[in-house]
Amino acid sequence: MKKQRKLFAILTLVAFMMTLLPVAAFAADDVASLGWSQIYAEDDYVDADNKDLAGFTVELKNQTGNLTNEVTSGSTLVIWAERANEQVSDVDVFTDKDGNKLSNKFNKAIIKVAPQKSTTVYLKSGKAGVVTVKAAIVDSSKLDSESVCQKNVVENNAVQIRDTAKTEFEAARSTDWTYKFTNRGSNEALSTTQAVNGGKANGIDKKEFDFFVVDKQGNAVVGEKVKLSVNKNGALVDTDEEITDKRGKIEFGVTATDNDTYRVTAEVAGEVNTLVISFTAAEAYKIEISDQPTASIALDSDPGIEFKVYDINGNLIEEVDQTLVDELNGKAANHTGDKHKYHQVISTPSGSKVEDKDLTFRNVKVNDLEDTLYLDFSRKPDKVGTYKVKVSLANGKSEIVSFDVKEQGKIVNMTMDIKENSIAWEKSTRKPTVKLYDADGTYKKEDSKIFYNYTWTVDNTALASVATYGDDAGVVKAKKGSDYNYKTGTVTVTVLDESRNLTATDTLVIGSDVSSVKVAENGKAVVGEKATVKLQVVDADGNNIALDANKREKINVDLYKTSAPADAKLDWNLPIKSAYQKTLSRTGELVFDVTSDVVGDVTFQVVIKQDFNDNDKNVSLSIPVTVSFKADAPKVGAEQVTLLIGTSTYIVDGVVQNSDLAPFIKDNRTFVPVRVVATALGCENVDTMWDEATQTVKLVREDMTATAVIGQQLITVEKDGVTTTVSSDVAPFIKDGRTVLPFRVLSEIFGAEVEAIAAADGTTASVTFTQTW
Numbered sequence: 146m147k148k149q150r151k152l153f154a155i156l157t158l159v160a161f162m163m164t165l166l167p168v169a170a171f172a173a174d175d176v177a178s179l180g181w182s183q184i185y186a187e188d189d190y191v192d193a194d195n196k197d198l199a200g201f202t203v204e205l206k207n208q209t210g211n212l213t214n215e216v217t218s219g220s221t222l223v224i225w226a227e228r229a230n231e232q233v234s235d236v237d238v239f240t241d242k243d244g245n246k247l248s249n250k251f252n253k254a255i256i257k258v259a260p261q262k263s264t265t266v267y268l269k270s271g272k273a274g275v276v277t278v279k280a281a282i283v284d285s286s287k288l289d290s291e292s293v294c295q296k297n298v299v300e301n302n303a304v305q306i307r308d309t310a311k312t313e314f315e316a317a318r319s320t321d322w323t324y325k326f327t328n329r330g331s332n333e334a335l336s337t338t339q340a341v342n343g344g345k346a347n348g349i350d351k352k353e354f355d356f357f358v359v360d361k362q363g364n365a366v367v368g369e370k371v372k373l374s375v376n377k378n379g380a381l382v383d384t385d386e387e388i389t390d391k392r393g394k395i396e397f398g399v400t401a402t403d404n405d406t407y408r409v410t411a412e413v414a415g416e417v418n419t420l421v422i423s424f425t426a427a428e429a430y431k432i433e434i435s436d437q438p439t440a441s442i443a444l445d446s447d448p449g450i451e452f453k454v455y456d457i458n459g460n461l462i463e464e465v466d467q468t469l470v471d472e473l474n475g476k477a478a479n480h481t482g483d484k485h486k487y488h489q490v491i492s493t494p495s496g497s498k499v500e501d502k503d504l505t506f507r508n509v510k511v512n513d514l515e516d517t518l519y520l521d522f523s524r525k526p527d528k529v530g531t532y533k534v535k536v537s538l539a540n541g542k543s544e545i546v547s548f549d550v551k552e553q554g555k556i557v558n559m560t561m562d563i564k565e566n567s568i569a570w571e572k573s574t575r576k577p578t579v580k581l582y583d584a585d586g587t588y589k590k591e592d593s594k595i596f597y598n599y600t601w602t603v604d605n606t607a608l609a610s611v612a613t614y615g616d617d618a619g620v621v622k623a624k625k626g627s628d629y630n631y632k633t634g635t636v637t638v639t640v641l642d643e644s645r646n647l648t649a650t651d652t653l654v655i656g657s658d659v660s661s662v663k664v665a666e667n668g669k670a671v672v673g674e675k676a677t678v679k680l681q682v683v684d685a686d687g688n689n690i691a692l693d694a695n696k697r698e699k700i701n702v703d704l705y706k707t708s709a710p711a712d713a714k715l716d717w718n719l720p721i722k723s724a725y726q727k728t729l730s731r732t733g734e735l736v737f738d739v740t741s742d743v744v745g746d747v748t749f750q751v752v753i754k755q756d757f758n759d760n761d762k763n764v765s766l767s768i769p770v771t772v773s774f775k776a777d778a779p780k781v782g783a784e785q786v787t788l789l790i791g792t793s794t795y796i797v798d799g800v801v802q803n804s805d806l807a808p809f810i811k812d813n814r815t816f817v818p819v820r821v822v823a824t825a826l827g828c829e830n831v832d833t834m835w836d837e838a839t840q841t842v843k844l845v846r847e848d849m850t851a852t853a854v855i856g857q858q859l860i861t862v863e864k865d866g867v868t869t870t871v872s873s874d875v876a877p878f879i880k881d882g883r884t885v886l887p888f889r890v891l892s893e894i895f896g897a898e899v900e901a902i903a904a905a906d907g908t909t910a911s912v913t914f915t916q917t918w
Contacts, residue, residue, distance in 0.1 A: 156359055174511050175215045177205040177282060178258070179306050184280055186310035187265070193314035193364055194272075198244060198267040201278045201310050205262060207807075208273050212262040224297050225255035228275045230368045231300050234293075236272040244269060251291050255298070274314040280304040316360035316367070325360070326420045329353035329396065340406050340423035342876070343380075343399060344389040346460055347427035351383065351398040354420065356411050358393045365393030372412040377704045378718050379403030380424065404460040405722045406701055427456035429469055431542045435517055443553035445525045446589035451509070452518040452536060461723040463509045465516040472539065473506045473518070475917065488520065492544065494530025494551060504534065526550040554583035559649045561640050563621065564777045565694050565733055567654035570626035572693045576619050577642060577651065593619070600641040608655040609636045623655045632690045656690040662753055662766040663687075665734070675738045678770055680751060682733035692755050694730040699874045702735060703752045707769070710745035716751070729753070741774045748772075766774040780916075781846055782827025786912040788817055788888075808912070814875055815901065815909045816885040819844070819853070822914065826895050835884070842877065842896070843882050851894050853877045855884070862894055888912045 187200030203224060207213045216222070226234040233253040240246050247257050247266065252710040258264055260282075268276065279805075281304040287297040287714040298304065327336035333485070335341055339744040369389045373382045380401040388394035399409060401424035409420045411631055436451040454462045455470070462469075471477050475484030485501035493499050503524040509517050526532055529550055537543035564580045579591040579599075596618035601611040603621065607628060612620045621638055633656040638874040639647050660683050670676035685691045692700055702725055717739045719725060728734050741747055748771045755764040787796040793807045823844045825833055830845040840855040851863040851871075855878060860871045892899035897914045904910040 147220040149659055150246055150347070159362075175207050175211075175213050177213055178208045179282065179304070181206040181208060181210055181283075182280070182306045183308045183332070184278060184306060184310040186278070186312045190313050190315050191595040193270050193272055193360065193362060195362065197244070198240060198269050198278070199312040200242075200265055201307070201312075202263060203258075203280050205260060205264075208759045214260050214262045214283050216260045216481060217309065219284055219286070220260075220282050220551050221288075222258045222264065222280060223283055223288070223294075224258055224264075224278065224280045225253075225299065226268055227279065227299075228274060229674050233295065233299055234276060237268050237270040237276055240267045240269055242267060247787055250292065251898055253291065254866050255294060257285075257288060263866040265381075268312070269757050270314045271362040271364065273314050273360065273367065274441055275313045277308045285302055306847075314610075316364050322366055322413070322416070322566050323359055323360040324411070324418045324914055326411070326418070327355045327357065329355055331355070335420065337419055338421065340421040343401060343407075343422040343424040345404055345427040345456075346379075346404040346424035346458060347396070347456065348400055348402040348458060351400050352422065353396070353398040356395050356397065356418075358389050358413055359886060364389060367391055367393060369393075369413055374412075375399070376408040376410070376706075377405070378716065379405055379721075380407040380422070382409060402458040402460075403721050404456075405461070405719075408703060412577075426460040426462040427458065427811060429454045429462060429538055430457040430461065430540065431455045431459075432518070432536060432538050432544055434544050434546060437546050438548040441549040441551040441585070442526070443527060443583075443587055443589040444550055446529060446553075447522060447525060447550050448520075448532075448546075449590045450520040450534075450548075451518065452520070452544065453540075454518060454529065460721055463516060463723055467508065470506050470518070473536075487539070489534050489535045489537075490599050491533040493526075493532050494528040494550070497526070497528040497530070497532075499532070501528060506536075513685060520546075542760045551585070551587045553587045553589065556581045556645055557584050558649070559640070559642060559645075559647045561638070561649035561651050563651045564731060565653065565691060567656055567689070567691050568621070568623050569624050569656055569659055569690060569693065571775050573620055573622040573695055574653065575694060577638075577640075579619075581642075581647075600643060601639070602639045604637045604639070605634060609653070609717070611638055621653060629787040632813045633684060633686055633690075640914060654688070654690070656684040656686075656688055659683075659690060659692060659733075659764050659766070660685040662735075662751070662768050664768070666771060667770070667772065670739070670741075670772045671777050672774050673740065673741050673777070674743055676774070677736060677738050677773050678772065680735040680737075680753075680768065680770070682729065682753070682766065689733055691731055691733040692753075693757075694728045696755060696757060697726045697730040699756045700726045700729050701754050701756075702729075703754075704737065705750045705752070706744070706747070707750050708748045709741070710743045710747075712743070713745065713747070714742045715747060716740045739772050740774075744774055744776055746771050746773050779848060779871055781848055782916060783825050785913060785915050786822060786825040786870050788821070790815060790909050795825075806885075808888070809880075810886075810908060812875075814887050815913065816880075818886045819877070819884045819886055822888075822891050823895075825883065826897065826914065826916065849895075853884070853886070855879060860890070860894060888914075 182205050185202045191197040191199045205213050216695045226237045228234045233255050235253045237254040238246055239254055241255045247256050272337055282299050283298055283304045288294050311614050328829050344350050360366055360370055366389055371387050372570050377381050380399055383398045384544040389395055399422055403603045404426040406423045432452050435453045438448050442448055448535050473487040487506040489501050490499055503522055505521050506518050509523055510518040529552055531549050533547045563574055565574045576593045580588045582588045597614045601613045601619055603609050603611050609621050609623045612618050635652055635654050637650050637652050639648055639650045654756055659682055664681050665681040666679035668677035681689055704719055718779045725735055751768050751770055757763050783798045785798055790806045790808045793804045795804055804821045808817045827846045828844045834842055842853045844851040851862045853860040856876050858873050858876045862871055871893050875887055877884050877886050891916055897916045900913045901909050902911045
């Protein structure tokens with residue numbers, strides 16, 4: 146009995162203990178598990194504008210995966226954000242759902258939260274980039290300071306929830322972005338209106354730049370595509386497209402072969418940013434004669450020999466610095482050998498004392514834009530005869546100038562040359578050139594410093610005046626346009642040498658102010674060939690006019706490609722800067738070339754400017770120019786056909802053939818058989834050319850159709866869907882059963898060139914048609 150009671154007691158105790166086990170086991174299982182708990186990002190992307198909120202939810206789960214708010218006694222939930230691994234972010238802020246900052250004892254993005262089954266917090270930031278949010282369950286006593294928190298939480302993987310969440314803060318939209326160009330490695334923004342010095346236009350030296358894209362909070366815009374281009378040939382950007390790096394930066398470089406001013410554009414998300422870069426000519430490479438005697442010069446007078454210097458790319462060195470002048474004069478510090486080796490007298494007439502040492506270079510400013518090397522003769526040519534001088538650069542490039550000297554007889558003639566053809570109202574010319582000649586054509590160039598000794602007049606003082614004394618003697622200035630009702634007119638300028646009773650004249654167009662620019666010529670545009678475009682500056686009445694020559698250096702031309710066929714490879718070339726400045730200031734004309742490798746329209750916006758630093762005077766002209774490229778015309782028929790007058794023999798591309806009718810001359814006109822020429826030039830309807838009923842000749846070729854009626858002088862030509870007429874001074878007629886026409890009429894019908902060779906008696910011996918297609 147005692148054993149039974151003892152067994153019962155044991156069983157009762159075991160039963161009691163078993164009733165306790167599930168409760169204890171349940172309590173342990175309900176504590177949040179680091180492996181089961183999760184963090185969710187509510188948003189993949191939000192704006193980095195310190196306004197948009199990125200939501201993050203932390204769910205505490207027990208070992209069975211059920212939500213719980215139980216944690217180990219004395220522990221709490223900690224949530225933090227990282228930009229770099231194991232480093233709490235100091236650029237992000239935790240907030241509630243309304244954007245209010247959550248209470249936080251630290252300056253960084255780390256917060257302590259009372260454990261809940263599901264806790265949602267929000268993060269805002271002004272910095273673009275990816276943020277990672279993490280959470281941990283830690284002893285509350287180990288959160289006293291940032292350093293302790295860093296060690297016990299951020300760097301302690303043992304307490305962290307295994308899951309993490311990420312959201313990317315995006316930079317503000319492109320409308321809020323800002324941009325800047327800088328020199329490579331600099332943070333200082335470059336001007337986007339004033340030209341940056343690009344260095345030498347030698348095609349080798351590269352000017353390097355950075356381009357930055359940031360949002361309005363100053364955050365780098367990362368991963369954005371930037372397209373780069375330059376507005377005209379002569380300069381090259383070393384990359385077409387780059388992607389912004391973590392600093393919102395791309396790098397690029399620019400080289401140039403033409404000394405000019407260029408505009409490099411950086412296009413980002415539809416926004417275009419421009420950097421103006423000016424390149425100067427490279428080192429002197431070639432020397433060329435720009436002015437020399439054109440006839441015999443007078444004894445003891447200055448030959449007036451001038452040179453221009455170019456770099457290796459053919460750019461005119463507009464500013465010839467004193468360093469080059471000193472080098473050529475043998476005065477450079479590192480000069481060795483003969484001091485006069487760059488300017489040598491090769492030969493002189495017998496008895497002349499002109500030697501190498503008598504020659505020196507000096508820099509002469511032709512105008513505000515252009516310098517020239519002037520060869521001075523300290524001893525003027527002192528004997529009659531031929532002189533030869535040689536000038537060289539250090540690289541051996543040289544020029545030889547030969548001129549004849551005569552003893553000048555009595556001066557019987559004078560000439561005057563005004564460089565400008567036209568000037569606008571209130572503009573001035575440069576000084577003219579005056580030369581004095583004897584009866585044999587020997588001349589001397591008059592010194593402009595003594596122009597005040599002459600009498601200067603204009604024939605219409607309502608249009609212009611001419612300076613008569615001082616350093617400006619000979620300079621013509623246009624009056625105010627209002628004084629002449631803005632009508633364009635021509636003035637004749639006269640210079641009088643009273644002592645010799647000699648006069649010289651030149652004419653000058655005085656026009657209204659520059660008004661616009663027009664397309665003067667849009668050349669034939671064939672794929673793969675060069676098409677030439679000519680523009681002309683005009684006044685308000687449409688008359689041709691030049692830009693102001695006195696401010697020639699302020700003329701600048703830009704050519705922008707605005708549209709072209711997809712994948713077209715284009716090449717367009719403006720003249721070098723000094724060249725287009727010269728033509729625009731003399732005639733108002735601008736010429737450029739374009740080529741394309743595909744059929745289609747290429748459109749440019751041409752901008753011509755002349756800056757006077759005065760908004761009322763500045764010239765700013767713009768015109769769109771479309772060049773339509775077409776496929777090359779088919780080469781139909783023979784290239785060359787020659788007919789011999791009076792004989793039935795004719796030659797087609799070197800092959801002799803025979804006709805049943807010989808060309809002939811009648812009433813001083815040379816007539817040729819139409820069928821012979823038409824067939825040789827590609828017409829294939831030999832059997833259907835003639836219609837007896839209508840007395841009509843129809844010439845059919847794959848690219849055109851021409852119709853001529855016997856007795857009628859007008860001949861119709863259909864080509865490319867356009868019908869035109871060719872008029873013949875003698876109507877087609879029939880001779881010996883064949884239709885004949887004057888040979889020049891047939892050349893016009895077929896668009897062929899024609900050449901007539903005359904016999905000894907002056908009559909036509911042969912005619913040759915040539916097709917150039």
